[in-house]
Amino acid sequence: xxxxTAEAHEERPDGGVWEHPYxxxxxxxxxxxxxxxxxxxxxxxxxxxxx
Numbered sequence: 482x483x484x485x486t487a488e489a490h491e492e493r494p495d496g497g498v499w500e501h502p503y504x505x506x507x508x509x510x511x512x513x514x515x516x517x518x519x520x521x522x523x524x525x526x527x528x529x530x531x532x
Contacts, residue, residue, distance in 0.1 A: 498505075
């Protein structure tokens with residue numbers, strides 16, 4: 482016996498990379514928006530006449 486009468490509490494497991502999932506979700510969404518904007522701008526550039 483160590484001398485404490487309190488029960489040992491379980492430690493919350495470390496979430497690691499998944500501790501902040503909204504950060505990773507934000508990165509994925511940001512990358513998707515940038516990629517979509519790139520292709521949208523290319524499409525709009527094809528529609529404008531260049532004479």
